[in-house]
Amino acid sequence: MTRLDIDFAPPSWRRSLYRVPAWAWFAGALGVALSVTAAYSCSAALQRQAASEARWRLAQQRVMAATQRPAPASQVLIAPAQAAAVNAAILQLNLPWRDLQDALASATPPAIALLALEPDARKRVLKITAETTGSDAMVAYIAQLKQQELFGERVQLLRHEINALDPHQPLRFQLEARWGMP
Template sequence: MRPMQIDFAAAGWRRTLYRSHPLALAAGVLGLALLTAGGVFGVQAAQQQAAREENLRAQQRKQAAAVRAPERKPETVIPEAQAVAVNAAILQLNLPWRDLQDAVAAANTPAVALLALDPDPRKQTLKITAETKNSDDMVGYIEQLKQQEFFAGAALLRHEINDQDPNRPLRFQVEVQWRAR
């Protein structure tokens, strides 16, 4: 006959541990150890994340403060000659080239050959050097320039006949004043 186990005592944790299989106990202890280790690592990861977020907020505050109050760099002193050269270049770049070219082209006739256009942005004047065969064409060209809306006036500066050329062209220079827009 097989032995019978008769136990009338109330169930408790000690009796449960005593009657448990040793592998179940080992698995329980291992699970408890893993759970504890996971908790410890989780807390450490949360602390590291909080530290990173605090560093990020501090950097953002520094950047916001830098944007609000930019560093004052010492002003560089520009030499007078350099300032004059830069201003002259800006005036030259801001010339109304398209308007000048359109007005000169509208006044041009086939009898007049343009040789040079020399603008002076400070005075808002344009010196035109041209050639023609006779003085009537020269006077007609100057009158055409005066009639252009863009120009305020035109004046003959000088003229001469080129004796070295067999056609003996009349070379002249006209100064026109353009209107500011």
């Protein structure tokens, strides 16, 4: 037989609370616990944010104070040798590598093998060591380099030799190309 819940008592809040199932009480308690935890976490986050803003304002005040007072002028004496070394390094770093590479790439045919590039930033000179199979290709390469806007007519042959020990007997040559203003 099934149980019948017959209740003729007048409705009241006590009766309503008594009739609430246990899982609803558990869910309510869990909801309250989660709400308290969330409120605590929010409060802690707001405190951390306020502390961070206070540190940021303090750092900003320090920066403003540091920029308002003049910094003491200190003169650092650099030895001439050290200044020359720094200037030489700056010259090497400021080489027009992209322009040099573009000029060489557009002038170098497949028959020429570039072996070495030795730039001298102070003299604005690029020494090129290359190999080819014959003197005609070498002369044509020099003419191509002279047609480049970066080098102009400032390309000259320094030396050339035939490698007799190699079975293909390549012609190795060295050029000097000046870039920039004449």
